[in-house]
Amino acid sequence: MKKRSSLVAWLFIILGTSYFLLPLIATFLFSLRAKKDSLGFTAYQRVFADSSFYETFLFSALMALLTIIASLLLLVPTVYWAYLRHPRLHRLIELVSLMPFVIPPIVLVFGLIKSYSRPPVILVQSRGLLIAGYMVLTLPYMYRAIDAGLRATNVKTLTEAAQSLGAGWPRIIWQVIVPNVRGALVNGAFLTFATVLGELTLAQYLAWPAFGPYLARISQNKAYEPAALTIISFALTWVIFGIVLLVNSKDQQQTQFGGTH
Amino acid sequence: MNWSWLGTVPFFLFACAFLVLPSASLVIGSFQDNEGNFTLQNIADLGQPSIVNAYVLSVQVSGVTALLGTLVGGLLAWAMVLGRLPRFVRAFLIPFSGVASNFAGVPLAFAFIATLGRVGFVTVLLKDLGFNLYDKGFNLYSFWGLSATYLYFQIPLVVLILTPAFEALRPQWREAAESLGASGGYYWRSIALPILTPALLSTVVLLFGNAFGAYATAYALTGGSLNIVPIMIGAQIQGDILHNPNLGYALAFGMMVIMTLVLVLYSWLQRRSARWLQ
Numbered sequence: 001m002k003k004r005s006s007l008v009a010w011l012f013i014i015l016g017t018s019y020f021l022l023p024l025i026a027t028f029l030f031s032l033r034a035k036k037d038s039l040g041f042t043a044y045q046r047v048f049a050d051s052s053f054y055e056t057f058l059f060s061a062l063m064a065l066l067t068i069i070a071s072l073l074l075l076v077p078t079v080y081w082a083y084l085r086h087p088r089l090h091r092l093i094e095l096v097s098l099m100p101f102v103i104p105p106i107v108l109v110f111g112l113i114k115s116y117s118r119p120p121v122i123l124v125q126s127r128g129l130l131i132a133g134y135m136v137l138t139l140p141y142m143y144r145a146i147d148a149g150l151r152a153t154n155v156k157t158l159t160e161a162a163q164s165l166g167a168g169w170p171r172i173i174w175q176v177i178v179p180n181v182r183g184a185l186v187n188g189a190f191l192t193f194a195t196v197l198g199e200l201t202l203a204q205y206l207a208w209p210a211f212g213p214y215l216a217r218i219s220q221n222k223a224y225e226p227a228a229l230t231i232i233s234f235a236l237t238w239v240i241f242g243i244v245l246l247v248n249s250k251d252q253q254q255t256q257f258g259g260t261h
Numbered sequence: 262m263n264w265s266w267l268g269t270v271p272f273f274l275f276a277c278a279f280l281v282l283p284s285a286s287l288v289i290g291s292f293q294d295n296e297g298n299f300t301l302q303n304i305a306d307l308g309q310p311s312i313v314n315a316y317v318l319s320v321q322v323s324g325v326t327a328l329l330g331t332l333v334g335g336l337l338a339w340a341m342v343l344g345r346l347p348r349f350v351r352a353f354l355i356p357f358s359g360v361a362s363n364f365a366g367v368p369l370a371f372a373f374i375a376t377l378g379r380v381g382f383v384t385v386l387l388k389d390l391g392f393n394l395y396d397k398g399f400n401l402y403s404f405w406g407l408s409a410t411y412l413y414f415q416i417p418l419v420v421l422i423l424t425p426a427f428e429a430l431r432p433q434w435r436e437a438a439e440s441l442g443a444s445g446g447y448y449w450r451s452i453a454l455p456i457l458t459p460a461l462l463s464t465v466v467l468l469f470g471n472a473f474g475a476y477a478t479a480y481a482l483t484g485g486s487l488n489i490v491p492i493m494i495g496a497q498i499q500g501d502i503l504h505n506p507n508l509g510y511a512l513a514f515g516m517m518v519i520m521t522l523v524l525v526l527y528s529w530l531q532r533r534s535a536r537w538l539q
Contacts, residue, residue, distance in 0.1 A: 009344020
């Protein structure tokens, strides 16, 4: 009986794994065939020789970074403040942070264009609007990460202790609260980074030279380079996710440390 | 008077400017004609056969990938947690699920073209074995092709969400049931599945939303050939096909209505499951 259930389990795992590995293997094999009659990394060389690969990648990475900074500056004080003083507002903030789930990116960008392409406020050509859009898209992850971090920290006690020692608000947030939720913030930041890096919809319709539209353009015009780019972006996702896992395990050790004191 | 709510003002200003105002402007635009007069024509126009078909197709793709994704992902999570497999399976499957659930958009579409396209790896392999997928009615740029592609990010999401639910099934419950004479099937039907039901249902709803809003994957896979609502809205923003922005606003409004219903259902299920498991 026990042996049989393990066999069935193996069957599921093997079937599932092949469904996930086949497209990767197929893409990889395809990417090696850029040169006629031989296998090689020609497609990768061409990708890395293309200057717009770097330009679009750097643009998206910079936008991702700015999105992360702006999100943290906006959300950390807000969620902290709500935890400290306004449990009821906290519910409202939670509700707002779920709204991007109701508004898919394509709907969001349509709304942004409609709202900000004519007077009184014209923002469609500003990077600020793109970043604001990215902040909205990643709000659910970022909020959740910060919320989880603060939930695990005793915000009230820490704040009162800091206040009784004479610390002001900026100092409390920067030197007391942020270090305590650092792991959670890094998690949210990397998820945001991964999301923004390959994002297509917002960048395309707000007409920015970002990595997502670059990928789309290449995949329509070329044969082998998109396969190489697919493998590269899968590897990139692994790198980003690997860092999250690393930070997570480190953070757990830290919290365990904290618990023994 | 308590002024401390002021600390949350920047957040609410931001939300109003970039979340509430854009959505509200779409909703208002749905009820206006080109001159800004009030009309119900755009909403009525949603009843055109091509638009109804696009909504039906969007809901079908989202529904099918949500149900199939939950089934397959659930079986994988079950196999991983309760299948008595060696540890390395889990050590591989969890991080892989994290990566694969984030692997969407253009690269994912291309991976499936290289796999199941007309000259894709698997298509050619099956042809060599004497089975022609495309003669049998399969087409990557159709309903099932799009669904197979969406399942690539749907299934791993299920594995991530349902693993804790399977872990919460205590082995003692099964032992207790068996010592009272219950068969394995009876245990699953009467004990395990009822406990898992809330988690399974909310997973389905979450996946539905995940697929319903997906634009980049469908766009990269089919260009404009498969009419789902996000693709239709995209064409409308470019303004070269329908030439009626207000109809586009109504299309977007329709998506928000459907997603709001989904979210209401989701929170209701969440609350129910929380009560149930207490």
